[in-house]
Amino acid sequence: MIFSYEIPLLLLLLITAAGAILVKDLISAVLLLGSYSFFLALVWAGLGAVDVAFVEAVVGAGLGTVLFLLTLFGTAPKDTRLRRPPPSALTLIIFPLLGVLLLYAANDLPEFGDPNSPASVHISPTYLEQSYQDTLTPNVVTSVLMDYRSLDTMVETVVIFASGIACALLLRRHS
Amino acid sequence: MIRPHESVIVQALGYFIIPMVQIFGLYVLFFGQYGPGGGFVGGVILGTGMILSVLIFGHDASQSQIIKKVLHCDGVGLLIYAGVGGLCMIGGGEFLNYTNLEIPGLETASRRSLGIVLTQIGVAVDVAVTAVSIVFSLSAEEIIEDSING
Numbered sequence: 001m002i003f004s005y006e007i008p009l010l011l012l013l014l015i016t017a018a019g020a021i022l023v024k025d026l027i028s029a030v031l032l033l034g035s036y037s038f039f040l041a042l043v044w045a046g047l048g049a050v051d052v053a054f055v056e057a058v059v060g061a062g063l064g065t066v067l068f069l070l071t072l073f074g075t076a077p078k079d080t081r082l083r084r085p086p087p088s089a090l091t092l093i094i095f096p097l098l099g100v101l102l103l104y105a106a107n108d109l110p111e112f113g114d115p116n117s118p119a120s121v122h123i124s125p126t127y128l129e130q131s132y133q134d135t136l137t138p139n140v141v142t143s144v145l146m147d148y149r150s151l152d153t154m155v156e157t158v159v160i161f162a163s164g165i166a167c168a169l170l171l172r173r174h175s
Numbered sequence: 176m177i178r179p180h181e182s183v184i185v186q187a188l189g190y191f192i193i194p195m196v197q198i199f200g201l202y203v204l205f206f207g208q209y210g211p212g213g214g215f216v217g218g219v220i221l222g223t224g225m226i227l228s229v230l231i232f233g234h235d236a237s238q239s240q241i242i243k244k245v246l247h248c249d250g251v252g253l254l255i256y257a258g259v260g261g262l263c264m265i266g267g268g269e270f271l272n273y274t275n276l277e278i279p280g281l282e283t284a285s286r287r288s289l290g291i292v293l294t295q296i297g298v299a300v301d302v303a304v305t306a307v308s309i310v311f312s313l314s315a316e317e318i319i320e321d322s323i324n325g
Binding site for chain 1: 209210213271273288
């Protein structure tokens, strides 16, 4: 089910995504990518996934834009303009076909908010019912991330730590 | 090497906005159990406040010296997270099973709630330090010299 206020948001998503790819100047592309993340956050907030929307707004539109801009300012200014060859005929055939195929497959997905969909009959009712008694945490997302699936979150933290170490090792050359 | 911004307006707004951003980050971090938010977002907001301070006041300002000291905490967040898991094992249970945290006078549910708070602090410290560390890596003086010299 698609709500009416989502149609302009999805159109803006398409426009900003296409603009980020097609624009010639890299700084404009970075800023368009930031606005894309912001519209995506609005879509997720409209669908009820407020935690995901929060992360998308903060990381995609905030931190990611800053990191991209710092990378651009760290490189020489002659690198920030792009010359792209036009897409080949094979690309123009294959990608619309792929899009049609994905839309055809999307017919089989369950309806939005369907209580009988596979995702909401397996273990999530248990989490929703037991979360407050088990952990005294009203936000089920937090209790799933930090308590029921705590080991996964720890390994994600390891990934973030490793990315910071890798950036420091690659970019700080003192010799 | 980031130089301080010349504009008085930007500097004055920085003095006003950066504490607000940090307080909002702490609010998001500790409100994550009752509403949207949590360790990851709170850590990113805390880190973004520090990045904003570096971008406005430059690398040599006194605030940036404090932030450079923050970089020594790389890995402390992960240590907090894994340490909570280790405390659970010392208490006689599985790794990261917060019911085995040996704290007298707390119910099982309260122990799990406390474990969630501690691990969220760990994630927030890890993410904030990593964000600041990546920014310092990207804006190091050596990169710009390399790109000029070819």
